[in-house]
Amino acid sequence: MWDFSTEPDFQERLDWASTFVREECESVDVLFPGGGAPYDVQDRAARAFVEPMREEVKAHGLWACHLGPELGGPGYGQVRLGLLNEILGRSHWAPTIFGTAAPDTGNAEILAMFGTEEQKARYLQPLLDGDIVSAFSMTEPQAGADPKEFVCAARRDGDEWVIDGEKWFTSNARYAEFLIVMAVTDPDAAPHARMSMFVVPRHTTGVEIVRNVATFVESADDDGTHAYVRYTDVRVPLDHMLGGPGEGFKVAQARLGGGRIHHAMRTVGRCARILDMMAERALSRRTQGTALSDKQSVQQALAESSIELAQLRLLVLHTAWVIDTQPPGAARNGIAMCKVQMSRVQHDILQRAVHLHGSLGTTIEMPLAQWWSQTPHLALVDGPTEVHRTTVAKGLLGQYSPAPGLFPTEHVPTRLAAAREKYADRLAAL
Ligand SMILES: Cc1cc2nc3c(=O)[nH]c(=O)nc-3n(C[C@H](O)[C@H](O)[C@H](O)COP(=O)(O)OP(=O)(O)OC[C@H]3O[C@@H](n4cnc5c(N)ncnc54)[C@H](O)[C@@H]3O)c2cc1C
Numbered sequence: 001m002w003d004f005s006t007e008p009d010f011q012e013r014l015d016w017a018s019t020f021v022r023e024e025c026e027s028v029d030v031l032f033p034g035g036g037a038p039y040d041v042q043d044r045a046a047r048a049f050v051e052p053m054r055e056e057v058k059a060h061g062l063w064a065c066h067l068g069p070e071l072g073g074p075g076y077g078q079v080r081l082g083l084l085n086e087i088l089g090r091s092h093w094a095p096t097i098f099g100t101a102a103p104d105t106g107n108a109e110i111l112a113m114f115g116t117e118e119q120k121a122r123y124l125q126p127l128l129d130g131d132i133v134s135a136f137s138m139t140e141p142q143a144g145a146d147p148k149e150f151v152c153a154a155r156r157d158g159d160e161w162v163i164d165g166e167k168w169f170t171s172n173a174r175y176a177e178f179l180i181v182m183a184v185t186d187p188d189a190a191p192h193a194r195m196s197m198f199v200v201p202r203h204t205t206g207v208e209i210v211r212n213v214a215t216f217v218e219s220a221d222d223d224g225t226h227a228y229v230r231y232t233d234v235r236v237p238l239d240h241m242l243g244g245p246g247e248g249f250k251v252a253q254a255r256l257g258g259g260r261i262h263h264a265m266r267t268v269g270r271c272a273r274i275l276d277m278m279a280e281r282a283l284s285r286r287t288q289g290t291a292l293s294d295k296q297s298v299q300q301a302l303a304e305s306s307i308e309l310a311q312l313r314l315l316v317l318h319t320a321w322v323i324d325t326q327p328p329g330a331a332r333n334g335i336a337m338c339k340v341q342m343s344r345v346q347h348d349i350l351q352r353a354v355h356l357h358g359s360l361g362t363t364i365e366m367p368l369a370q371w372w373s374q375t376p377h378l379a380l381v382d383g384p385t386e387v388h389r390t391t392v393a394k395g396l397l398g399q400y401s402p403a404p405g406l407f408p409t410e411h412v413p414t415r416l417a418a419a420r421e422k423y424a425d426r427l428a429a430l
Pocket residue numbers: 103135136137138139143144145146168169170171172226376377380381382383384385386387
Protein backbone atom coordinates (compact mmCIF):
# COMPACT_ATOMS: atom_id res chain seq x y z
CA MET A 1 0.00 0.00 0.00
CA TRP A 2 1.49 3.35 -1.02
CA ASP A 3 0.05 6.33 0.77
CA PHE A 4 1.36 9.90 0.79
CA SER A 5 -1.18 11.35 3.21
CA THR A 6 -0.54 12.64 6.74
CA GLU A 7 -2.88 11.77 9.65
CA PRO A 8 -5.15 14.79 10.30
CA ASP A 9 -4.14 15.16 13.95
CA PHE A 10 -0.43 15.12 13.11
CA GLN A 11 -1.06 17.52 10.22
CA GLU A 12 -2.57 19.91 12.76
CA ARG A 13 0.64 19.77 14.78
CA LEU A 14 2.69 20.35 11.62
CA ASP A 15 0.52 23.36 10.73
CA TRP A 16 1.10 24.80 14.20
CA ALA A 17 4.87 24.14 13.90
CA SER A 18 4.97 25.78 10.47
CA THR A 19 3.40 29.01 11.75
CA PHE A 20 5.49 28.94 14.93
CA VAL A 21 8.78 28.49 13.03
CA ARG A 22 8.01 31.25 10.51
CA GLU A 23 6.71 33.74 13.05
CA GLU A 24 8.79 32.98 16.14
CA CYS A 25 11.91 30.92 15.39
CA GLU A 26 12.86 32.89 12.26
CA SER A 27 12.69 36.06 14.41
CA VAL A 28 15.11 34.49 16.90
CA ASP A 29 17.46 33.79 13.97
CA VAL A 30 17.80 37.51 13.27
CA LEU A 31 17.78 38.60 16.92
CA PHE A 32 20.48 36.12 18.00
CA PRO A 33 22.58 35.36 14.91
CA GLY A 34 25.88 33.49 14.92
CA GLY A 35 26.59 29.89 14.07
CA GLY A 36 27.18 28.82 17.67
CA ALA A 37 24.44 30.91 19.31
CA PRO A 38 21.90 28.08 19.75
CA TYR A 39 24.53 25.97 21.53
CA ASP A 40 25.79 28.62 23.95
CA VAL A 41 23.94 27.73 27.14
CA GLN A 42 25.78 30.57 28.94
CA ASP A 43 24.13 33.21 26.75
CA ARG A 44 21.52 34.18 29.32
CA ALA A 45 19.71 36.70 27.13
CA ALA A 46 19.13 34.22 24.31
CA ARG A 47 18.23 31.43 26.73
CA ALA A 48 15.70 33.57 28.58
CA PHE A 49 14.18 34.46 25.23
CA VAL A 50 13.82 30.92 23.89
CA GLU A 51 12.85 29.17 27.14
CA PRO A 52 9.14 30.09 26.94
CA MET A 53 9.19 29.03 23.28
CA ARG A 54 10.47 25.59 24.30
CA GLU A 55 7.62 25.31 26.78
CA GLU A 56 5.16 26.02 23.97
CA VAL A 57 6.77 23.32 21.85
CA LYS A 58 6.47 20.86 24.74
CA ALA A 59 2.82 21.80 25.26
CA HIS A 60 2.17 20.93 21.61
CA GLY A 61 3.84 17.51 21.98
CA LEU A 62 6.65 18.35 19.59
CA TRP A 63 9.67 18.41 21.94
CA ALA A 64 12.55 16.01 21.10
CA CYS A 65 10.59 14.18 18.43
CA HIS A 66 13.59 12.01 17.49
CA LEU A 67 13.20 10.15 20.79
CA GLY A 68 11.02 7.23 21.71
CA PRO A 69 8.67 7.41 24.71
CA GLU A 70 11.21 5.59 26.91
CA LEU A 71 13.43 8.70 26.65
CA GLY A 72 10.71 11.27 27.05
CA GLY A 73 9.98 11.85 23.36
CA PRO A 74 6.74 11.11 21.53
CA GLY A 75 8.29 8.37 19.32
CA TYR A 76 6.60 9.51 16.14
CA GLY A 77 9.00 7.56 13.89
CA GLN A 78 11.18 8.85 11.07
CA VAL A 79 8.51 9.74 8.50
CA ARG A 80 6.70 12.07 10.86
CA LEU A 81 10.05 13.33 12.15
CA GLY A 82 10.96 14.04 8.51
CA LEU A 83 7.79 16.06 8.01
CA LEU A 84 8.55 18.06 11.14
CA ASN A 85 12.28 18.45 10.45
CA GLU A 86 11.62 19.89 7.01
CA ILE A 87 9.71 22.67 8.78
CA LEU A 88 12.47 23.15 11.36
CA GLY A 89 15.13 23.23 8.62
CA ARG A 90 13.90 26.70 7.63
CA SER A 91 15.41 28.20 10.77
CA HIS A 92 18.85 28.06 12.42
CA TRP A 93 17.37 28.13 15.93
CA ALA A 94 14.32 25.93 15.41
CA PRO A 95 16.08 22.57 16.00
CA THR A 96 17.34 23.86 19.37
CA ILE A 97 13.92 25.27 20.27
CA PHE A 98 12.33 21.90 19.38
CA GLY A 99 15.04 19.81 21.16
CA THR A 100 16.28 18.08 18.01
CA ALA A 101 19.62 19.79 17.29
CA ALA A 102 22.66 17.85 16.06
CA PRO A 103 25.03 16.60 17.36
CA ASP A 104 23.14 16.34 20.65
CA THR A 105 20.48 14.10 19.11
CA GLY A 106 23.03 11.43 18.14
CA ASN A 107 25.00 11.79 21.36
CA ALA A 108 21.81 11.30 23.36
CA GLU A 109 21.11 8.10 21.44
CA ILE A 110 24.59 6.75 22.21
CA LEU A 111 24.23 7.53 25.91
CA ALA A 112 20.78 5.99 26.00
CA MET A 113 22.05 2.80 24.36
CA PHE A 114 25.46 2.42 26.01
CA GLY A 115 25.66 4.71 29.08
CA THR A 116 25.51 3.63 32.72
CA GLU A 117 22.59 4.71 34.89
CA GLU A 118 24.82 7.32 36.54
CA GLN A 119 25.92 8.73 33.14
CA LYS A 120 22.32 8.86 32.01
CA ALA A 121 21.37 10.84 35.11
CA ARG A 122 24.39 13.13 34.88
CA TYR A 123 24.45 13.77 31.11
CA LEU A 124 21.54 12.28 29.22
CA GLN A 125 18.70 13.80 31.22
CA PRO A 126 20.05 17.39 31.15
CA LEU A 127 20.83 16.91 27.45
CA LEU A 128 17.26 15.79 26.76
CA ASP A 129 15.98 18.69 28.85
CA GLY A 130 18.04 21.10 26.73
CA ASP A 131 20.04 22.31 29.75
CA ILE A 132 23.47 21.28 28.44
CA VAL A 133 25.05 20.59 25.04
CA SER A 134 27.60 18.00 23.96
CA ALA A 135 30.21 17.37 21.27
CA PHE A 136 31.31 14.42 19.15
CA SER A 137 35.09 14.13 18.81
CA MET A 138 35.99 11.72 16.03
CA THR A 139 37.77 13.44 13.12
CA GLU A 140 41.55 13.87 13.52
CA PRO A 141 43.82 16.57 12.07
CA GLN A 142 45.66 14.08 9.83
CA ALA A 143 42.66 11.93 8.93
CA GLY A 144 38.96 12.54 8.64
CA ALA A 145 37.20 10.54 5.99
CA ASP A 146 38.96 7.28 6.90
CA PRO A 147 38.77 6.40 10.62
CA LYS A 148 41.21 3.56 10.00
CA GLU A 149 43.91 6.28 9.88
CA PHE A 150 43.09 7.56 13.39
CA VAL A 151 45.88 7.54 16.00
CA CYS A 152 44.34 9.21 19.08
CA ALA A 153 44.67 6.32 21.55
CA ALA A 154 43.38 5.14 24.92
CA ARG A 155 45.31 2.74 27.13
CA ARG A 156 44.14 1.06 30.28
CA ASP A 157 45.94 1.99 33.49
CA GLY A 158 44.49 0.23 36.54
CA ASP A 159 40.86 1.26 36.88
CA GLU A 160 41.15 4.11 34.39
CA TRP A 161 41.39 4.70 30.66
CA VAL A 162 44.04 7.23 29.64
CA ILE A 163 43.43 9.10 26.37
CA ASP A 164 46.19 10.81 24.36
CA GLY A 165 45.87 12.41 20.94
CA GLU A 166 44.31 15.19 18.92
CA LYS A 167 40.89 15.69 17.35
CA TRP A 168 39.81 18.16 14.71
CA PHE A 169 36.49 19.91 14.03
CA THR A 170 34.81 18.87 17.25
CA SER A 171 31.77 21.11 16.77
CA ASN A 172 30.52 22.99 19.86
CA ALA A 173 33.28 21.65 22.16
CA ARG A 174 33.56 25.17 23.60
CA TYR A 175 29.97 24.97 24.86
CA ALA A 176 29.88 21.25 25.68
CA GLU A 177 29.46 19.67 29.09
CA PHE A 178 30.91 16.40 27.77
CA LEU A 179 32.59 15.03 24.65
CA ILE A 180 32.15 11.63 23.08
CA VAL A 181 35.62 10.62 21.93
CA MET A 182 36.67 7.80 19.60
CA ALA A 183 40.12 6.40 20.40
CA VAL A 184 42.30 3.47 19.32
CA THR A 185 42.39 0.82 22.06
CA ASP A 186 43.84 -2.10 20.10
CA PRO A 187 46.04 -0.98 17.16
CA ASP A 188 46.74 -4.60 16.17
CA ALA A 189 43.09 -5.63 15.84
CA ALA A 190 41.24 -5.79 12.52
CA PRO A 191 40.56 -2.22 11.25
CA HIS A 192 36.95 -2.07 12.43
CA ALA A 193 37.79 -3.46 15.89
CA ARG A 194 40.64 -1.09 16.75
CA MET A 195 38.65 1.70 18.32
CA SER A 196 36.43 2.31 21.30
CA MET A 197 34.16 5.18 22.32
CA PHE A 198 34.41 7.18 25.54
CA VAL A 199 32.39 9.80 27.32
CA VAL A 200 34.76 12.49 28.58
CA PRO A 201 33.59 15.35 30.84
CA ARG A 202 34.70 18.57 29.13
CA HIS A 203 36.58 19.90 32.17
CA THR A 204 38.62 16.75 32.81
CA THR A 205 42.31 17.59 33.33
CA GLY A 206 44.18 17.31 30.02
CA VAL A 207 41.29 18.28 27.72
CA GLU A 208 42.57 21.37 25.92
CA ILE A 209 40.95 23.36 23.12
CA VAL A 210 43.96 24.31 20.99
CA ARG A 211 41.73 26.75 19.09
CA ASN A 212 38.17 27.21 17.94
CA VAL A 213 38.34 27.00 14.17
CA ALA A 214 36.07 29.37 12.25
CA THR A 215 34.40 28.42 8.96
CA PHE A 216 33.66 30.91 6.14
CA VAL A 217 30.60 32.28 7.93
CA GLU A 218 32.22 32.76 11.32
CA SER A 219 34.54 35.65 12.09
CA ALA A 220 38.17 34.88 12.88
CA ASP A 221 37.74 36.82 16.12
CA ASP A 222 37.38 33.74 18.33
CA ASP A 223 33.94 33.12 16.87
CA GLY A 224 34.74 29.63 15.59
CA THR A 225 32.70 26.71 16.84
CA HIS A 226 34.72 23.76 15.50
CA ALA A 227 37.39 22.91 18.03
CA TYR A 228 40.87 21.58 17.47
CA VAL A 229 41.13 19.55 20.69
CA ARG A 230 44.19 18.02 22.34
CA TYR A 231 43.79 15.20 24.85
CA THR A 232 46.90 14.85 27.05
CA ASP A 233 46.91 12.09 29.64
CA VAL A 234 43.13 12.42 30.03
CA ARG A 235 41.95 9.94 32.66
CA VAL A 236 38.41 8.60 32.87
CA PRO A 237 37.01 5.66 34.90
CA LEU A 238 36.61 2.31 33.14
CA ASP A 239 32.83 2.68 32.92
CA HIS A 240 33.29 5.78 30.70
CA MET A 241 33.77 3.47 27.72
CA LEU A 242 30.52 3.39 25.75
CA GLY A 243 29.96 -0.09 24.32
CA GLY A 244 32.65 -2.74 24.58
CA PRO A 245 36.36 -2.51 23.74
CA GLY A 246 36.74 -2.39 19.95
CA GLU A 247 33.10 -1.38 19.40
CA GLY A 248 33.81 2.25 18.51
CA PHE A 249 32.73 1.79 14.89
CA LYS A 250 29.51 0.08 15.94
CA VAL A 251 28.71 2.87 18.41
CA ALA A 252 29.54 5.55 15.80
CA GLN A 253 27.23 3.96 13.26
CA ALA A 254 24.44 3.96 15.83
CA ARG A 255 24.48 7.78 15.68
CA LEU A 256 25.75 8.65 12.21
CA GLY A 257 22.90 7.10 10.20
CA GLY A 258 20.28 9.09 12.11
CA GLY A 259 22.43 12.21 11.99
CA ARG A 260 22.74 12.04 8.21
CA ILE A 261 19.07 11.61 7.44
CA HIS A 262 18.12 14.33 9.93
CA HIS A 263 20.46 16.75 8.11
CA ALA A 264 18.77 15.76 4.85
CA MET A 265 15.30 16.36 6.32
CA ARG A 266 16.32 19.85 7.42
CA THR A 267 17.94 20.53 4.03
CA VAL A 268 14.55 19.92 2.38
CA GLY A 269 13.13 22.70 4.58
CA ARG A 270 16.02 25.06 3.86
CA CYS A 271 15.62 24.51 0.10
CA ALA A 272 11.85 25.06 0.33
CA ARG A 273 12.50 28.42 2.00
CA ILE A 274 14.97 29.35 -0.75
CA LEU A 275 12.38 28.40 -3.38
CA ASP A 276 9.83 30.65 -1.61
CA MET A 277 12.31 33.49 -1.88
CA MET A 278 12.91 32.81 -5.57
CA ALA A 279 9.19 32.84 -6.38
CA GLU A 280 8.62 36.08 -4.47
CA ARG A 281 11.56 37.73 -6.19
CA ALA A 282 10.41 36.56 -9.64
CA LEU A 283 6.96 38.03 -9.06
CA SER A 284 8.26 41.28 -7.54
CA ARG A 285 11.09 42.43 -9.80
CA ARG A 286 10.48 44.00 -13.20
CA THR A 287 12.85 44.50 -16.08
CA GLN A 288 12.34 45.40 -19.77
CA GLY A 289 8.63 45.86 -19.27
CA THR A 290 7.75 42.56 -17.57
CA ALA A 291 8.09 40.81 -14.24
CA LEU A 292 11.03 38.42 -13.97
CA SER A 293 8.45 35.64 -13.62
CA ASP A 294 7.43 36.23 -17.25
CA LYS A 295 10.93 35.46 -18.55
CA GLN A 296 11.27 31.90 -19.78
CA SER A 297 14.78 31.56 -18.37
CA VAL A 298 13.48 32.49 -14.89
CA GLN A 299 10.61 30.01 -15.24
CA GLN A 300 13.17 27.32 -16.17
CA ALA A 301 15.20 28.11 -13.04
CA LEU A 302 12.09 27.94 -10.86
CA ALA A 303 10.89 24.72 -12.46
CA GLU A 304 14.28 23.00 -12.17
CA SER A 305 14.53 24.01 -8.51
CA SER A 306 11.02 22.81 -7.77
CA ILE A 307 11.61 19.45 -9.48
CA GLU A 308 14.95 18.87 -7.73
CA LEU A 309 13.42 19.71 -4.37
CA ALA A 310 10.46 17.37 -4.94
CA GLN A 311 12.86 14.55 -5.87
CA LEU A 312 15.01 15.12 -2.78
CA ARG A 313 11.94 15.26 -0.54
CA LEU A 314 10.60 11.97 -1.86
CA LEU A 315 14.00 10.30 -1.47
CA VAL A 316 14.28 11.51 2.13
CA LEU A 317 10.74 10.54 3.11
CA HIS A 318 11.00 7.15 1.42
CA THR A 319 14.27 6.48 3.26
CA ALA A 320 12.56 7.51 6.51
CA TRP A 321 9.76 5.06 5.72
CA VAL A 322 12.32 2.28 5.17
CA ILE A 323 13.85 3.04 8.58
CA ASP A 324 10.39 2.88 10.17
CA THR A 325 9.23 -0.30 8.48
CA GLN A 326 12.24 -2.48 7.69
CA PRO A 327 15.03 -4.16 9.70
CA PRO A 328 18.10 -2.17 10.85
CA GLY A 329 20.52 -1.61 7.96
CA ALA A 330 17.86 -1.71 5.23
CA ALA A 331 18.06 2.09 4.86
CA ARG A 332 21.85 2.22 4.52
CA ASN A 333 21.79 2.89 0.78
CA GLY A 334 18.93 5.35 1.01
CA ILE A 335 20.72 7.32 3.73
CA ALA A 336 23.88 7.46 1.60
CA MET A 337 21.80 8.66 -1.39
CA CYS A 338 20.21 11.40 0.74
CA LYS A 339 23.64 12.44 1.99
CA VAL A 340 24.98 12.81 -1.56
CA GLN A 341 21.90 14.48 -2.96
CA MET A 342 21.21 17.04 -0.24
CA SER A 343 24.40 19.00 -0.82
CA ARG A 344 23.96 18.94 -4.61
CA VAL A 345 20.34 20.10 -4.48
CA GLN A 346 21.00 22.87 -1.96
CA HIS A 347 24.00 24.00 -4.01
CA ASP A 348 22.08 24.15 -7.29
CA ILE A 349 18.94 25.80 -5.92
CA LEU A 350 20.97 28.34 -3.96
CA GLN A 351 23.08 29.22 -6.99
CA ARG A 352 19.93 30.06 -8.94
CA ALA A 353 18.43 31.94 -5.99
CA VAL A 354 21.51 34.13 -5.47
CA HIS A 355 21.61 34.87 -9.20
CA LEU A 356 17.91 35.73 -9.32
CA HIS A 357 18.34 38.20 -6.46
CA GLY A 358 21.11 39.97 -8.39
CA SER A 359 23.57 42.07 -6.42
CA LEU A 360 21.31 41.98 -3.35
CA GLY A 361 21.59 38.19 -3.34
CA THR A 362 25.33 38.39 -2.80
CA THR A 363 25.11 40.63 0.27
CA ILE A 364 24.85 39.95 3.97
CA GLU A 365 21.48 41.72 3.85
CA MET A 366 19.94 38.47 2.64
CA PRO A 367 20.28 35.06 4.35
CA LEU A 368 21.33 33.50 1.03
CA ALA A 369 25.00 34.42 1.49
CA GLN A 370 25.21 32.67 4.84
CA TRP A 371 23.53 29.53 3.49
CA TRP A 372 25.78 29.63 0.44
CA SER A 373 28.89 29.59 2.58
CA GLN A 374 27.51 26.69 4.63
CA THR A 375 26.64 24.57 1.59
CA PRO A 376 30.06 22.86 1.34
CA HIS A 377 29.52 21.63 4.92
CA LEU A 378 26.69 19.40 3.73
CA ALA A 379 29.03 17.51 1.43
CA LEU A 380 31.57 16.92 4.24
CA VAL A 381 29.87 16.63 7.58
CA ASP A 382 29.38 12.95 8.56
CA GLY A 383 31.65 11.90 5.69
CA PRO A 384 32.37 13.28 2.20
CA THR A 385 30.15 12.71 -0.82
CA GLU A 386 32.61 10.33 -2.49
CA VAL A 387 32.49 7.89 0.43
CA HIS A 388 28.69 7.82 0.34
CA ARG A 389 28.67 7.36 -3.43
CA THR A 390 30.90 4.33 -2.87
CA THR A 391 28.35 2.99 -0.37
CA VAL A 392 25.57 3.45 -2.94
CA ALA A 393 27.60 1.76 -5.67
CA LYS A 394 28.56 -1.19 -3.45
CA GLY A 395 24.92 -1.60 -2.39
CA LEU A 396 23.88 -1.61 -6.02
CA LEU A 397 26.61 -4.02 -7.17
CA GLY A 398 25.77 -6.36 -4.30
CA GLN A 399 22.46 -7.09 -6.00
CA TYR A 400 24.11 -8.30 -9.25
CA SER A 401 26.39 -11.09 -10.53
CA PRO A 402 28.85 -11.16 -13.43
CA ALA A 403 27.42 -12.22 -16.82
CA PRO A 404 27.36 -16.02 -16.99
CA GLY A 405 28.92 -16.22 -20.46
CA LEU A 406 31.15 -14.33 -22.86
CA PHE A 407 28.46 -11.74 -23.72
CA PRO A 408 26.19 -9.66 -21.47
CA THR A 409 22.80 -11.18 -20.60
CA GLU A 410 21.17 -8.44 -22.73
CA HIS A 411 23.18 -9.45 -25.87
CA VAL A 412 20.48 -9.63 -28.55
CA PRO A 413 21.87 -12.51 -30.70
CA THR A 414 22.35 -14.62 -27.57
CA ARG A 415 18.79 -13.87 -26.39
CA LEU A 416 17.39 -14.55 -29.85
CA ALA A 417 19.07 -17.97 -29.95
CA ALA A 418 17.72 -18.77 -26.48
CA ALA A 419 14.18 -17.63 -27.44
CA ARG A 420 14.28 -19.72 -30.64
CA GLU A 421 15.33 -22.74 -28.65
CA LYS A 422 12.69 -22.19 -25.94
CA TYR A 423 9.82 -21.73 -28.40
CA ALA A 424 11.09 -24.12 -31.11
CA ASP A 425 7.82 -26.12 -31.17
CA ARG A 426 5.54 -23.09 -31.35
CA LEU A 427 7.72 -21.42 -33.97
CA ALA A 428 7.74 -24.61 -36.05
CA ALA A 429 3.93 -24.70 -35.96
CA LEU A 430 3.55 -21.18 -37.34
C1 LIG B 1 30.59 21.93 9.47
C2 LIG B 1 31.31 20.67 9.87
C3 LIG B 1 31.11 20.15 11.15
C4 LIG B 1 31.80 19.00 11.54
N1 LIG B 1 31.62 18.54 12.81
C5 LIG B 1 32.33 17.46 13.23
C6 LIG B 1 32.21 17.01 14.59
O1 LIG B 1 31.44 17.55 15.38
N2 LIG B 1 32.97 15.96 14.98
C7 LIG B 1 33.83 15.33 14.14
O2 LIG B 1 34.46 14.38 14.57
N3 LIG B 1 33.97 15.74 12.86
C8 LIG B 1 33.25 16.80 12.40
N4 LIG B 1 33.40 17.25 11.11
C9 LIG B 1 34.41 16.63 10.26
C10 LIG B 1 33.83 15.77 9.15
O3 LIG B 1 33.37 14.56 9.65
C11 LIG B 1 34.99 15.60 8.14
O4 LIG B 1 35.14 16.86 7.51
C12 LIG B 1 34.76 14.52 7.12
O5 LIG B 1 34.70 13.24 7.68
C13 LIG B 1 35.91 14.55 6.08
O6 LIG B 1 37.15 14.50 6.71
P1 LIG B 1 38.27 15.63 6.40
O7 LIG B 1 37.65 16.95 6.60
O8 LIG B 1 39.48 15.31 7.16
O9 LIG B 1 38.53 15.48 4.85
P2 LIG B 1 39.53 14.45 4.16
O10 LIG B 1 39.45 13.12 4.80
O11 LIG B 1 40.86 15.10 4.08
O12 LIG B 1 38.90 14.37 2.72
C14 LIG B 1 39.04 15.49 1.82
C15 LIG B 1 38.49 15.11 0.48
O13 LIG B 1 39.20 13.99 -0.05
C16 LIG B 1 38.32 13.22 -0.86
N5 LIG B 1 38.18 11.87 -0.32
C17 LIG B 1 38.29 11.47 0.96
N6 LIG B 1 38.06 10.15 1.04
C18 LIG B 1 37.79 9.70 -0.20
C19 LIG B 1 37.48 8.42 -0.76
N7 LIG B 1 37.37 7.32 0.00
N8 LIG B 1 37.26 8.35 -2.11
C20 LIG B 1 37.35 9.45 -2.89
N9 LIG B 1 37.67 10.68 -2.40
C21 LIG B 1 37.86 10.80 -1.08
C22 LIG B 1 36.96 13.94 -0.82
O14 LIG B 1 36.87 14.84 -1.92
C23 LIG B 1 37.04 14.69 0.48
O15 LIG B 1 36.12 15.77 0.55
C24 LIG B 1 32.69 18.37 10.66
C25 LIG B 1 32.88 18.90 9.37
C26 LIG B 1 32.20 20.03 8.98
C27 LIG B 1 32.46 20.60 7.60
